[in-house]
Amino acid sequence: MNGRVSIREKSIVIIGFMGVGKTTVGELVAKKLYRTFIDIDRVIEEKFDGPIVKVFEQIGEQAFRKLEKEVIMDICTQRLKVISLGGGAFLQDEIRKITLENCIVIFLDITWKLWKERLNIIIDSRPVLQGLTMEEIEDLFNRRKGIYTNHHSRLETDHLNANEIADYIVDSLKLSYELYDPN
Numbered sequence: 001m002n003g004r005v006s007i008r009e010k011s012i013v014i015i016g017f018m019g020v021g022k023t024t025v026g027e028l029v030a031k032k033l034y035r036t037f038i039d040i041d042r043v044i045e046e047k048f049d050g051p052i053v054k055v056f057e058q059i060g061e062q063a064f065r066k067l068e069k070e071v072i073m074d075i076c077t078q079r080l081k082v083i084s085l086g087g088g089a090f091l092q093d094e095i096r097k098i099t100l101e102n103c104i105v106i107f108l109d110i111t112w113k114l115w116k117e118r119l120n121i122i123i124d125s126r127p128v129l130q131g132l133t134m135e136e137i138e139d140l141f142n143r144r145k146g147i148y149t150n151h152h153s154r155l156e157t158d159h160l161n162a163n164e165i166a167d168y169i170v171d172s173l174k175l176s177y178e179l180y181d182p183n
Ligand SMILES: Nc1ncnc2c1ncn2[C@@H]1O[C@H](COP(=O)(O)OP(=O)(O)O)[C@@H](O)[C@H]1O
Pocket: 016, 017, 018, 019, 020, 021, 022, 023, 024, 025, 084, 118, 121, 122, 157, 160, 161, 162, 165
């Protein structure tokens, strides 16, 4: 794929911290835009026939990151998809570069105050958070903010439900299509 791909055909990539709602919102955006939804973690889970926690147990984080990169490099050059990344994917330069070059990258943001209320429902399925103290998780949350500063568009999600976030994304995309590709 090269720079001449119409903005209307570019795949949409959703980034942000664990539990912010990338998978939930991505799936809704895909439905609303009649596009195929791809969740990178789900692709990896299908390859391993088991949840991400098991994948981490079996191969460790380093090998998971390598696989995550391979899957993303392959998928993000496709057109007309909605792709939700895992929250750690943007740690890797090559992933940041290829997605920012080829896709529309949307950062779902959330404040620590709201996010920490969600910890209980996600901790069992997020191996990276397990065994950390609340202070360590907050520190990770703040450090990760740095990697998400690379994006095309940012949306504050506090107090919005997943459907409202998806509607907002779809509306802002339609507006940018009209602005940058009026035909
Ligand atoms: N806007 C939202 N408000 C409240 N809960 C949400 C919202 N978006 C997602 N959730 C819930 O938060 C949890 C994590 O969502 P998920 O989509 O898996 O996040 P991510 O893919 O970013 O890790 C799920 O239980 C989901 O139902």
